Amino acid sequence: MGVxxxxxxxxxxxxxxxxxxxxxxxxxxxxxxxxWPDRNIASLIASISxxxxxxxxxxxxxxxxxxxxxxxxxxxxxxxxxxxxxxxxGQQRLTSLYQSLFRDAPVETHDVRGNTTRGxxxxxxxxxxxxxxxxxxxVVFVPETKVxxxxxxxxxxxxxxxxxxxxxxxxxxxxxxxxxxxxMRFFQHSPERQSENLALWSRFHEAVVKRFEQYQxxxxxxxxxxPRQAVCQVFEKVNTGGVTLTVFELLxxxxxxxxxxxxxxxxxxxxxxxxxxxxxLSEVANTDFLQAVTLLATYERHRAAIETGRDEATVxxxxxxxxxxxxxxxxxxxxxxxxxxDGLKSAAQFLxxxxxxxxxxxxxxxxxxxxxxxxxxxxxxxxTVGARQKISRWYWSGVFGELYGGTTETRFARDVPEVVxxxxxxxxxxxxxxxxxxxxxxxxxLRTRGSAAYKGLYALLLKVGPVDWGTGSDMSDxxxxxxxVNIHHVFPKAWCEKQGISPADYNxxxxxxxxxxxxxxIIGGRAPSVYxxxxxxxxxxxxxxxxxxxxxxxxSAIDLRNDxxxxxxxxxxxxxxxxxxxxxxxxxxxxxx
Numbered sequence: 001m002g003v004x005x006x007x008x009x010x011x012x013x014x015x016x017x018x019x020x021x022x023x024x025x026x027x028x029x030x031x032x033x034x035x036w037p038d039r040n041i042a043s044l045i046a047s048i049s050x051x052x053x054x055x056x057x058x059x060x061x062x063x064x065x066x067x068x069x070x071x072x073x074x075x076x077x078x079x080x081x082x083x084x085x086x087x088x089x090g091q092q093r094l095t096s097l098y099q100s101l102f103r104d105a106p107v108e109t110h111d112v113r114g115n116t117t118r119g120x121x122x123x124x125x126x127x128x129x130x131x132x133x134x135x136x137x138x139v140v141f142v143p144e145t146k147v148x149x150x151x152x153x154x155x156x157x158x159x160x161x162x163x164x165x166x167x168x169x170x171x172x173x174x175x176x177x178x179x180x181x182x183x184m185r186f187f188q189h190s191p192e193r194q195s196e197n198l199a200l201w202s203r204f205h206e207a208v209v210k211r212f213e214q215y216q217x218x219x220x221x222x223x224x225x226x227p228r229q230a231v232c233q234v235f236e237k238v239n240t241g242g243v244t245l246t247v248f249e250l251l252x253x254x255x256x257x258x259x260x261x262x263x264x265x266x267x268x269x270x271x272x273x274x275x276x277x278x279x280x281l282s283e284v285a286n287t288d289f290l291q292a293v294t295l296l297a298t299y300e301r302h303r304a305a306i307e308t309g310r311d312e313a314t315v316x317x318x319x320x321x322x323x324x325x326x327x328x329x330x331x332x333x334x335x336x337x338x339x340x341x342d343g344l345k346s347a348a349q350f351l352x353x354x355x356x357x358x359x360x361x362x363x364x365x366x367x368x369x370x371x372x373x374x375x376x377x378x379x380x381x382x383x384t385v386g387a388r389q390k391i392s393r394w395y396w397s398g399v400f401g402e403l404y405g406g407t408t409e410t411r412f413a414r415d416v417p418e419v420v421x422x423x424x425x426x427x428x429x430x431x432x433x434x435x436x437x438x439x440x441x442x443x444x445x446l447r448t449r450g451s452a453a454y455k456g457l458y459a460l461l462l463k464v465g466p467v468d469w470g471t472g473s474d475m476s477d478x479x480x481x482x483x484x485v486n487i488h489h490v491f492p493k494a495w496c497e498k499q500g501i502s503p504a505d506y507n508x509x510x511x512x513x514x515x516x517x518x519x520x521x522i523i524g525g526r527a528p529s530v531y532x533x534x535x536x537x538x539x540x541x542x543x544x545x546x547x548x549x550x551x552x553x554x555x556s557a558i559d560l561r562n563d564x565x566x567x568x569x570x571x572x573x574x575x576x577x578x579x580x581x582x583x584x585x586x587x588x589x590x591x592x593x
Contacts, residue, residue: 007223008056010216013048014177016057017102020073020094024084025059027091029069030253034095038109038117041096042139045121045173048097048215049128049208050135056218057090064224066231069256075099075108085221088231100173101212106144118144121173122159125204140170163189171204176212179205228254228326247325248286255330262333269341278348281368283359288369290328291320291409292340295373295416297332298324302417318413320369336376343376344368350375350391355462355476356455363452363459364404367395370412370419377420387423394419394433396583399456401436438580439589443573446509449487457509458487460579466553469546470519470539488515490555490572491565494525501565510572511565513553528560554579 019025047054060066062083070083073095087094099107106118119141127138140157142148146164148157158164162182165172166189175182183205187197222231252262266286273281298318305315347368356362374391375382382391394415398404403411414431421427438453446454466475475485489496489506490513496506505511515523522538523531536546547557554575559568577588 008218008220011219013097013212013215013217016094016217016219017098017177019084020076020098021102023072023076023078024082025087025094026070026072026083028060028086028088028253029071029256030249031071031087031091034074034092036092036096036109037114038107038111038119038141040092041100041107041109042121042141043136044093044096045100045123045139046134046136049123049139049211051211051215054093054217055090056220057094058088058220058222059085060088060222060226060231061085061224064226066226066228066254067257068253073098075103075105088222089220090217101176102174104174107141120144120146120159122165122170123173123208125169125171125200128208129200129203139173166190169200171208176209179209246287247290247322250326251290251328251333255333258330260330260334265337269337272341273345273348278345280348280351280356280359280362281344283365284344284368287325288365289337289340289344290325291369291412292343292372292376293333293336294320294325294328295370295412296336296339296376297328298413299373299377299416300332300336318417319409320412321409339376340372343372343374346375346382347371350388350395353388354392354395354459356459360449361455361458363399363455366408367398367404370415371395373412373416374419374423377416378423381424390423391419392583393585394422394430396456396460396580397433397436397585399452400438400580400584401432402452403432403436405452433585436584436586437589438577438584439591440573440577441591443510443576444504444508447504447507454509457576457580458514460583461514461553464552464554464579466514467549468516468519469535469549470516470522472539472541472545472549475514475516485514485516486520487512488520488523490553490560491528491568492523492525492531495527496565499565505569506565510569510576513555527563529563532557532561 016025044054062085068086070086072078073087073091075095075098099105099109100121106120108116108118110116122140122142124138124140128135142157142159146159147155150156157168157170159168159170162185166186172182183201186201187194190197248262248266255262266289269289270284273284295318298316298320301316302318306312350371351357351362359365371391378387381387398415411432418427418430418432422430422433442453446457449455449458462476467473468475487509490511491501491506493506496503496511519535522534526534532543532546532550535541536543539546541549547561550557550560554572556568556571559571577590581587
């Protein structure tokens with residue numbers, strides 16, 4: 001985008017508002033609504049009446065490849081002319097001025113308390129010309145009835161008829177661009193004061209009305225050839241007071257130009273995984289969905305270019321960054337959105353097989369994006385034992401290598417083609433699998449559910465098949481049916497503190513395991529040797545049965561009955577590292593003992 005792609009000129013305010021009124025200048029659909037309160041509008045009117053600068057307006061010339069669904073400025077009639085340009089910056093000012101100066105209807109705004117109100121703006125002619133007051137104080141907002149009343153309902157200011165306007169010397173802002181008619185009636189209202197009125201009007205016209213008639217705003221106009229990415233970026237840079245637009249909102253406006261309702265389509269897609277069966281997908285956002293669609297669209301472009309014989313260094317890249325998503329076409333979205341919907345459902349089923357049932361224990365929500373694309377591309381090829389093993393290794397490598405935190409779009413773009421090629425025996429081991437490492441010291445720093453590795457290890461523990469120490473029921477079933485399962489201490493915190501064991505050690509996941517709330521209440525703060533006997537009695541189980549239940553959690557029952565914290569933790573560390581190594585398909589790195 002070169003400097004010749006835009007220009008800046010001054011345009012008369014009246015001409016700009018005329019364009020708004022005719023529909024020649026409109027808003028892109030993604031623009032936020034008009035939000036200025038009455039005092040902001042009064043301040044703007046006062047500034048212009050003094051000839052002060054009121055900022056710059058930015059427009060986009062219509063007729064290029066970039067198309068958005070548009071809407072009229074609030075209060076403007078339906079477009080009667082051909083749309084010429086879009087308002088990218090200056091919406092609040094132009095809307096405020098259009099409603100208060102240009103149309104013969106109450107301004108729909110709100111007061112400082114946020115209450116909706118309708119009314120009219122006037123300029124106090126005499127107060128304006130005093131010269132020693134604040135000009136903003138001379139701009140008066142009155143209710144729709146044009147009568148201001150006190151708390152008793154008594155009229156404080158009545159401007160309900162032209163005669164009352166003339167009497168109070170209150171000039172309606174709606175007359176600034178057609179003041180001649182109001183002026184003539186003002187003179188005729190009181191013939192005995194005609195010379196006084198003429199003098200007042202002459203001074204007021206010169207000091208105020210003329211400034212509106214001659215007022216010009218700098219207008220930056222982006223040319224027709226401006227690319228969509230630039231339009232969206234420019235819009236966000238200049239609209240610093242608003243909320244940053246998402247790609248979803250921008251594409252919604254773009255696709256709407258072709259009569260496609262992206263918002264409704266997203267609602268329809270999301271409905272296909274509603275309910276508890278696909279609860280793990282409940283936090284998938286519309287931008288996540290668009291990223292997955294974009295991965296598939298760019299993957300197809302990439303593959304198509306390679307098949308034509310182009311050098312791989314020059315073909316379109318696979319990606320799902322903001323710019324990639326903004327370049328997504330409607331035909332591409334229509335083609336790949338159903339595939340992503342199915343891919344997400346397949347991803348949910350895969351996660352269920354890995355004993356991840358709840359978003360609270362989902363290591364990386366972001367990993368769903370490439371995973372859904374991978375399942376979309378593989379289709380039935382993902383259903384073999386060998387394919388599931390490879391997908392599982394890739395998934396757990398991402399989790400325990402902690403490779404999906406922070407900025408991940410580059411990894412998404414690498415993982416999708418590499419995993420697909422690996423699963424279909426057309427490529428080598430993906431870099432995510434190759435690069436991932438897990439060190440034994442990391443186990444001891446996993447203390448809260450905040451990290452992906454902590455959540456991942458919780459899922460692997462459930463996958464091992466632990467049972468409840470009191471009932472012998474499968475912990476996965478207890479967890480699935482939400483029977484108050486959580487991670488609890490094996491050696492209780494209170495007991496560890498009495499033994500002088502460091503919190504860094506007893507709060508590690510090595511000393512934690514999934515238990516039901518009822519079992520945890522039986523454990524309390526007692527020594528393991530004591531609470532295991534209590535569990536046997538409460539559960540009406542033999543010591544051997546209790547020990548088997550304990551060992552199903554990869555915990556040494558012997559060390560637990562001996563209250564040997566160090567021995568139990570060393571044995572548990574070895575067992576957990578073995579489980580992690582099996583999931584990743586490579587041994588964990590031992591750097592502690």
